[in-house]
Amino acid sequence: SMPASEMELRPFDPEGSFCLYPTSMHIEELCASIVRSHRETSQYRVDELQTLRWKIFSREEVHAYQSKTVDEMWQHCAMRLTDAVQYVVEFAKRIPGFRQLGQNDQICLLKSGSMEVVLVRMSRLFNPENGTVFFDGKFAGTELFKSLACGDFIAAVFDFAHSLCALRLTEQQVALFSALVLINADRPCLEDRDRVLRVRKDMELALRHLLHRDNQESLLHKLYQKVTVLRSLCALHIEKLRWFRQLYPFTVHSLFPALYKELFGSDIDVQSVATL
Numbered sequence: 001s002m003p004a005s006e007m008e009l010r011p012f013d014p015e016g017s018f019c020l021y022p023t024s025m026h027i028e029e030l031c032a033s034i035v036r037s038h039r040e041t042s043q044y045r046v047d048e049l050q051t052l053r054w055k056i057f058s059r060e061e062v063h064a065y066q067s068k069t070v071d072e073m074w075q076h077c078a079m080r081l082t083d084a085v086q087y088v089v090e091f092a093k094r095i096p097g098f099r100q101l102g103q104n105d106q107i108c109l110l111k112s113g114s115m116e117v118v119l120v121r122m123s124r125l126f127n128p129e130n131g132t133v134f135f136d137g138k139f140a141g142t143e144l145f146k147s148l149a150c151g152d153f154i155a156a157v158f159d160f161a162h163s164l165c166a167l168r169l170t171e172q173q174v175a176l177f178s179a180l181v182l183i184n185a186d187r188p189c190l191e192d193r194d195r196v197l198r199v200r201k202d203m204e205l206a207l208r209h210l211l212h213r214d215n216q217e218s219l220l221h222k223l224y225q226k227v228t229v230l231r232s233l234c235a236l237h238i239e240k241l242r243w244f245r246q247l248y249p250f251t252v253h254s255l256f257p258a259l260y261k262e263l264f265g266s267d268i269d270v271q272s273v274a275t276l
């Protein structure tokens with residue numbers, strides 16, 4: 001988090017909490033704009049997920065998933081993931097300041113951060129009462145993903161969703177935390193780190209402002225701890241992806257063109273997409 005000294009340096013009048021950096025928005029407006037972007041780009045609203053809680057996969061349906069080959073189940077999951085990643089791309093494009101970054105830095109932040117945001121959003125899809133997550137239209141337990149042959153990874157994903165769920169974040173807090181996860185000035189692939197850092201500082205201010213307003217400042221360090229877990233989960237994910245790609249090179253190859261054509265539409269090499 002930002003040391004107090006830096007807070008003083010920033011042009012910032014306590015009354016209006018007006019910050020002069022690129023977004024030239026009041027922090028209140030910045031919060032409202034990020035929350036709106038999150039709502040507009042969430043595949044499911046929280047109240048919809050509430051009404052769907054009772055829709056759980058039957059034994060036969062679970063068995064059908066478990067009967068898929070490793071290759072088929074990875075393809076199926078990849079499609080679900082690619083849908084989710086496309087919504088995250090839309091969210092990113094609506095974050096004030098993101099579109100003002102260089103094109104390569106926008107792609108760099110998305111390549112390195114979209115999986116982390118998918119994981120943050122997954123906590124909204126998680127039902128802690130029965131440890132299931134909303135996937136493919138119903139709620140599924142870890143056993144549904146057995147044929148992925150990544151039991152340890154899926155268990156870690158569910159554990160993370162459970163632990164984030166336990167913080168009982170509001171939609172606004174999820175929105176601002178997602179923006180903070182995405183606008184990360186430490187990504188190795190960045191070209192203009194300082195520009196990203198300025199947008200990042202606005203995201204930090206917005207989150208601190210919201211947590212102060214919600215009288216939940218104690219959440220801030222818990223959220224920063226979650227960022228470390230996110231990083232390790234994504235590293236584990238990339239390990240699994242590499243393992244899978246060695247086993248099924250053609251499956252992965254057929255997957256990627258759809259992804260980067262859809263999401264990035266620029267001539268980045270397939271290798272870099274694989275690190276998504």
Ligand SMILES: CCS(=O)(=O)c1ccc(CNC(=O)N2CC3(CCCC3)c3nc(-c4c(OC)ncnc4C4CC4)ccc32)cc1
Nearest residue numbers: 077078080081082084085133134135157255256259273276
């Ligand atoms: C991105 C395109 S790509 O570069 O071609 C690409 C890259 C990686 C893969 C393989 N990983 C994968 O499929 N994963 C990983 C993760 C778990 C950790 C993060 C997202 C995940 N999660 C789910 C999943 C859910 O898994 C438990 N539960 C609910 N929803 C979802 C999806 C968000 C809709 C569904 C698949 C899925 C495939 C394709």
